[in-house]
Amino acid sequence: MNYTELKLYAPKETEDPLTLALEDLGIAGFAVNDPDDYTELFNKRNAYDWDYVSEDVKPEFEDKVVFTLYLDDTPEGLELMEKILSEADYLGVTDSAIRSVSDDDWKDKWKEWFKPAKVGERIVVKPSWEAYEKQDPAELVIEIxxxxxxxxxxxxxxxxxxxxxxxxxxxxxxxxxxxxxxxxxxxxxxxxxxxxxxxxxxxxxxxxxxxxxxxxxxxxxxxxxxxxxxxxxxxxxxxxxxxxxxxxxxxxxxxxxxxxxxxxxxxxxxxxxxxxxxxxxxxxxxxxxxxxxxxxxxxxxxxxxxxxxxxx
Structure with missing residues (x-):
């Protein structure tokens, strides 16, 4: 099934009213990326509760929250998206981005980066969905x-x-x-x-x-x-x-x-x-x-x- 990903960018002070407005529209499931959460997380990188925090999780903007919604790619989903965008200015939204995604994007995208790899003198690791022929009879192949x-x-x-x-x-x-x-x-x-x-x-x-x-x-x-x-x-x-x-x-x-x-x-x-x-x-x-x-x-x-x- 296909979905429409809708991202809404808004000033941090509008996070609570925008959350309430989306819930009033019947949208209960959405993600909110708040740059303050990242700052709090990153500042704990050497504390006991976090051993490692990648800087790759740095937010897109330091002064805005980002709401991410996934709407069904149906006439009803399109109608709901148009309603949200029509009220965007009133809700405090300063920018938006739209793209189409599918179930396959969720389930299999990560597999593109997992290829057979030699990780020791003899050990080779291969994903279960990839074919691999031994380069040396002594190799030990792990399928994972x-x-x-x-x-x-x-x-x-x-x-x-x-x-x-x-x-x-x-x-x-x-x-x-x-x-x-x-x-x-x-x-x-x-x-x-x-x-x-x-x-x-x-x-x-x-x-x-x-x-x-x-x-x-x-x-x-x-x-x-x-x-x-x-x-x-x-x-x-x-x-x-x-x-x-x-x-x-x-x-x-x-x-x-x-x-x-x-x-x-x-x-x-x-x-x-x-x-x-x-x-x-x-x-x-x-x-x-x-x-x-x-x-x-x-x-x-x-x-x-x-x-x-x-x-x-």
């Missing part, structure tokens, strides 16, 4: 459909994790994937010949997406995927723990992860901005780990650390 969960494999944080897994995970290792997202790291662990894998995520949608991707790769019987909050309530002991989270969560996890590792086990963490590297490193070392390396990719870094070779 991220859905609503994080993890296409092409983000720096994920590829950093996989490169470290290629280096430190050994055949037969037990692997714990904390915050599994799309399940991509658990799938990588299986392809790298892990003996047993437990994947956990606090988001039930991520758990379902991980299970679907495990099935897609024919690896569902190689791993257990369950809902959980970091390692709370787990008694699982692994040779490798991998956690692609965010800096503050890695710091929190680091205080508890040692009890889930065998002596000499490997702890791989990512999702860490370079500017927060020293904070996370200090937390990992304080938990008793030896830092093995901290590779960087752009503004992100990951940490590979080793547990003591004896029980604490």
């Amino acid at each position: 459909d991220p859905g609503m969960a994080f993890g296409t494999g092409t983000h720096e944080t994920t590829s950093l994790c996989m490169r470290l897994m290629e280096k430190y995970q050994k055949p037969g290792d037990k692997v714990l994937d904390v915050g599994c997202g799309s399940g991509i790291l658990s799938i990588a662990a299986a392809l790298l010949e892990a003996g047993d894998i437990l994947a956990v995520d606090i988001d039930p949608i991520a758990v379902e997406v991980s299970k679907e991707n495990a099935e897609l790769n024919g690896l569902a019987d190689r791993m257990t995927i369950q809902e959980g909050d970091l390692t709370k309530g787990l008694s699982y002991k692994a040779d490798v723990v991998v956690a692609n989270l965010m800096a503050d969560l890695v710091i929190l996890l680091s205080a508890h992860v040692m009890k889930h590792l065998v002596p000499g086990g490997i702890y791989i963490s990512s999702g860490i901005l370079v500017e927060k590297r020293d904070q996370v490193r200090a937390a990992v070392e304080a938990a008793g780990f030896e830092i093995l390396e901290i590779p960087e990719d752009g503004e992100w870094c990951a940490i590979a650390a080793k547990a003591p070779a004896y029980e604490a």
